[in-house]
Structures are given as structure tokens and as C-alpha cells.
Amino acid sequence: MSIDTRQEAEVRFRAERSGTVEVSPVPDPVADAYDGTSSDEHAAARLPVPTIPFPPLLLRRSGIYRLDRPVVLPPTPVPIPVPHIPIPPIDRPVGPNGEGQMETSGNGAEAHVEPEQDGAAASPLIPPPITPLFGTEELRVDIDGVKPTMTVSGTITRLFGGRLTWIARVKKDPATGAWTGRISYRDGTTALRPQATVSVKLTGGPFLPLNRKATATFSGGTGSAVTLAYSFEKAAFREVAFEYDTVSDATAVTSHNPASHPNHAPAAPGSTLTLQSAYARLGIQVTKTGGDSVIPVPAGTAWSDLEMHDAMQAHWSRWADAPQWAVWVLFARLHDMGTGLGGIMFDDIGTAQRQGTSIFSNSFISQAPGGEANPGPWVERMKFWTAMHEIGHAFNLAHSWQKSLGTSWVPLADEPAALSYMNYPYNYPGGLDAFFAAFDYGFSPDELLFLRHAPERYVKMGAEPWFSKHGFEQEAFEQLRAAVTGPLELEVRVNREPRFEFLEPVVAELRLKNVSTTPTVVDANVLQGDGLAIMVARDGDEAKRWLPFARYCTSPAPRVLQPGEAMYSSIFLSAGTGGWLVSDPGTYTVYAATEAEPGAAVLSKPLRIVVDRAAGSDAERLAGDMFTKEVAHSLAFGGSRVLIGANETLQQVAEQLPESRAAVHANAVLGAPMATDGKVLVVNDDGNERVEVVAASPDEARRLLAASLGDFDRAADALGHIAVTEQTRRLAAVMEDAGDTSARTDLLSTSADALARRGVLPGVVEALRQQ
């Protein structure tokens, strides 16, 4: 069709509307299920009796439901490992009757060591790791409201363990009232939901959305039947931010009343739509960001794609080269291409695409055809349609007649006659007038299915590139954190730069803090018992669960954490019963979770740590002996009187790498057992066990501990604040036993000062100072 270039009609329309069409609050449509517009934009509809969609708002059940228990820490106990450690002889003075001579001994630690039996099969030392369920699951129910697709879908997100989006087209079973269908689409780790069919019963409400529940039974297929309970979370399927900026020589149209033009579909909304409410009524909650800025330019400026991309980075308050649910809309006058381009989603370059769109107010969309009786509404309608169309591209929707092209997320057929924002009205059979006579201001069923139910990364701006499938672990974590938000905050941290030398053991600190305004009861041992789960993943490798060498079975010990109060514990993160988790150079991510109260888990933010490459060949040579079970035991338990091999390795580390942080650890665990008398379990020749006391070696203990703590800041960096305080107390006790009061006082004072400077709690500092 030809387009008249006269603009007088539009000028007259603008005059009738008392000025230029500008971005401004406009009368609001009937509030819809997903309408999240601000109160400023709510006003009486300008035309009478808007159509109210059925069923009424408060009775709708569509929306997002979330699994009631997002984080499940494994209830099954970890099998107690049976260490298989060679037991070397201990040289002892032989008494006159040969007593004291022995061949084996226990390790003196809490675990009982079984002597190795000739020919006996080695029992497994490391039980299979049990991965906790750090996960969230949402159920998207789409069976009523505006243009329901009669679909139930879900996304299962496991922080470690993959992700799955599944979709089922459903029908209501008249006998049971359940919405049932076959799962026909899966994207991701299919083992997370192998069942073939889903049946969903919706209960609760109707007037209190938060009472709404969904019970989903998954059955058939290769998995056992499972029934899960979900609670209603929100009506909108997606939440997006729009930001509008207008160039100084352009005009913006962000609203339109379909009924303002006499040629409109009976089903079209009968009152004014804004861009936000037009998406909101279709299940996409929109909030506006930014301040609707005006970008000053010389009059008559035409824009290239590159210039628009630069402007987006300069003016968009949400600009980030990363996936996010946010779109920038620029209202400009003209593209370099001329009047033939009405608008464009220009952001198809770079890594994070589909974030920017532009509408050109002086293009063909502002040129009503000759003879058009209502040029003002005609132009406003075209501009509104263009904006919705370009934003649709930002959601990764293709043109209606090109659905089969590119890499679609599911096989799609071209829809050249679709009554959709994604079709060109002037390409519709019968032309533009025929299009708007039938258009109800929506998207096609396949497009709605995509918008509401497709895997998030296909839809989210900045994620999947444009036209592909018209950024994981971070998303999974953010979703999970949102699902487990509560009164407690868990942090896994190191009180230093998270960069570790090669061979340096990693000690981290856990902090559980009450971030609410009311006292919260937790168990005093929550940071030690089975309720604690820690996962460690080296970039590029699978995540592994950290399993401590020692398990503590304690009786309940409730403790009140006042608002702002925290509790702490120290963990030797590098190794556990699952082996060395942090050893090779590289970058690691650590997550911690604890179930402070049943069903209420708390998840930490990830801790990223880096292990540097070996600084020299000495460290490389020691690595083979360092990264062993025996050394791990010694480090975990703070030393050993019987793990001779481990002690020899640690001595070599201390001697050959004296300036290293690994040496700090080595000297500490070598010196600690010598500071006091200690018991060891020994086995006589006749197989009987007895306990022997190994006497302290205070001079040696003092030498080693002083070497460890000599550079206190280095020691605090290496050992962590909790352990360095313990070692300081230990050395002070050795000094006291030796009668060296002056050295003791100096040690405690200097150490307390250093801890205070490092931000340790005043109470801890003073307790050390007053010891």
C-alpha cells in the first residue's frame, strides 16, 4: 500500500489534544490480573463500560506457584568412614621386661583406627557424597485470565544438579477437577522430572491469593510417581522493567485507546492501554525505571544502529552487558534508513542482545493514508503498535510470517495471518484496516506460550542471542536465594583477599546472622551438625559436597539470636571425607546452606576463591605428599601425635617454604599437639588396646607456635580469626607454664590489638586480652 506523506492531519490531531503527544500519565485501563502500574496512572476510563475478562480477577488461579520447601538438606546420615591409615610403630623406651615395645598405635584422635589386616579387602574410606537439594521449583499455571494457553509448566532449578523446564498442555478432568496433561516439552536435565504426565489440583482462595495452593502429581514415564505442594506466589508470569527516553526532536507515544479509532475489533480493549498495561494484561508485569529523560540533539537527527547502541549505554539507567529482565525504549525521529523504517530492535550485536529498541516518530508510522477520516488516532495506533512490536522482538519474538526461520525453540509454523503485535498490519490479508478490525491487542497462542512458559534464557533480554531459541548458575542462585529469604543470613567468607597460595589450606568462616527485627531461635550447633551443607565447585568441574571428618551428634540446644546478633564457626574447607576439594590452581565457588529450623533453609551467597599456581618447584614437589588423606586429617583436627608421615610432610613444608601461608598451618598443627599432654591409643602385641599419655614438649611447641604466629597478620590471614585466636591462647598457655609472664602478656596484647584492627568483635578481642 502507498502511504501519504502529508502530516497536516497529525498536526491537527495534536492540536486537538492540546499539545504534542508526550510521555505522560494517561487514563488507565481496567485493572487486569497482571496489572502492576502505579497509582498515578490509574484514572477513570475515557470510554464507557470496559469489558471485564472472565473469570473476574479475584477468582483467577493462573500464575506462578512455588514449591513449599526449596532447600532440602539430606536427612540420611553420612556413613561413618573407616579410615584405612597405615599405623607406624612408635619408638618408646623399652622397659626391663620389654614393656613399652609395640608395633602399632592408634592415632590418638577421636576415631578408632583399625590395624591393617593381611589379605583383607580395603573398605571404602569415602562414602558416596550426598548432594543436598539446593533447589527451587516453580509451577506456572495458565488456565484462566486473559488469553490462557491452557498450559502448566514448571522450572526446576538445582544449584548443583542442573535445571529443567517442562511444559504440559492440560485439560480439566471433570471428574476430579484436576488439570491434567502429558509433558510434551523438556529443556535441561530431564532426570529431574522423568515422569510423563502431570495432574494439578488448585485449591484455596479465592479472595486471598496467598491461600491458593497447587498440588501436582507427576506420574508415568520412567520415574516413580511424586506429589508436590506449591503455594501461590504471583499472578504475573514474568516481570520486566521498561525505560523510555525521548530524543529532543521526536515525540513519544506510550499509550493508546483502541476504541479511539472507529475501526477496531469488538474484542479490543475498550479503554486506554499503556505499553506497560498492554503487556501486563497478557501476563507480563512491567515496571518503569528511569525518569523518562530527554536526549538533546540537533533537530533533524537521523540515527544509526551503532549510535543508538551507544546512546543506550549512556542513557539507560539499567544498562549492563548481562542478561536482565529490562528493556530500553528510545523514541527518536528517524533512522538513517529513512522514513521506511518505523522502528527497530537494534540490539543484535555484542554478547547481551535484545535490550534496546527504538521507534521513529517521523517515519511512515506518522503518515496516515490519504482519505483517512481519523488521522490522529490512526497515527497514534501505528506508533503504539510499533512500540509493542519492537518490545516483542526484545522478548525474542520473531515476525509472525517468519516463525519457521532461525533457530526456534520448538518447531513453529509461519503465521502470516496472525492477529498479533508481531505481524505487520499492512501485510495482513485484506490490509491494515482488516487487521485492526480483528486485532484484539495481543499475541498469538504460540507467542504467549513462549512468553509465559519457554525456558527463561530464551526470553530474557541479554540472554539467548536474537533469533536464537526465539547466563545458568547465577540465575539459579538468584532464584534460589529469593525462595529461601528469611530472618537469617548465612555467609561463608574469608577475612582477607580470597586468593590462596598453592599448597595453602583454605580455612573459611561461617557467620549466621539474624537480619530481622525480631529475635530468632536457632540451634547452637546449627553450623556444625547435619543441618549444614557446603558445596565446592572448581570452575569447569562438577560440584562436590564438603563432608567433615568429624560428625557431632548433639542434643537440641536452642539459642536466641537477637536482631543483628550472629554466631560463627570455622571450617577447614580444603578437604574432607570426600578428599581434597581445593588443591589444584584455579577458581572455586563455595556455597553453604543450613536448615536453621525445619523447612526453613538459609543459603549463603557464593564465595569465590582463587588458588594460584605454584611459585616454585619446591611447592610442586611437595604437592604429592601434601594432598593426602593423612595430611588432611592432621590439618582438620589441628595436629596429630601419630600420623608420622603427615607430620614429616608438614615439617618439610615449614622448612622449605618458611615464608608461605602453608608453613603457618604446618607450624600450627605441628606445635599444637606438643603444647599439652595427649592420649594415644596403642595396641599391644596381644591385641589388647590401652591408652597412653604422650607428654607435652613445651619448648618445641613454643618454637613451632611462635613460628606460626610470628607474623600475626599473615597467621590471621592463613588460619582465620577463630583458629588464630585459639592458637594464640595455646601459645600463651605454654608461655605461662614456662613462667614467662612477660612474653605472655606481650603476646596477648599484640594479638588483641591486631584482631581489633582487623575488625574482630570487641568481645572476642577483650576476652583474649584479659585471658
Added chain:
Amino acid sequence: MGDIHVYLENGFDHDRVTVTAGNEQHTEPDVNTRYQLGLASVVELEVPDAAPVVVRVAVPKRRLTAEAKVDAKATPYVRVNINGGSLDLQPQAAPPMFA
């Protein structure tokens, strides 16, 4: 003299395209359709407007050629699409619109 506007639209995938009109020839070395528009690029050619000229489009690597007689005064806009493995030229009076 008149202008002919050749719109290389859908189906182009980093193709080298040659557009000839009368004695004028223009080569686009890398034509790639942007599917958010349904348009790859626009080639403008100046032709004598006394009589219709033959506009010829070739995509050598894909062995596609097509031509159409174009009256620069009546139908100066030529839409070029690759559909189902063949090259299609459509002259028209009004400029195509994209959004």
C-alpha cells in the same frame, strides 16, 4: 535520471550479492538478513528514466540469479527475497515499510 531502490530482504546469509541496473552495477560483499526487520540492505542505483531497465540480482555462491523489468518512474522500489531456494524480485510503486 531516476533512482531505483533495491531492497535485499529475507533469506540472505552473509552472501555476496551483485545488483545490476542498466549500465550500473553494485556489489554488496556481505549481505545478511536482520530478521527483526526482514531486511539485509538497500542498494540505490541511478538509471535513465526514459525507459524501463532490467534489474538483475545475482548471488553467485548460491548460483541464484533473477531479473525484472523496472520502470524507475512507476515502480522504483524492488523487493528481493530468497524463498525456498529461489530468488524473487518484486517491483512496486511505494517504498516497503519495516518495523
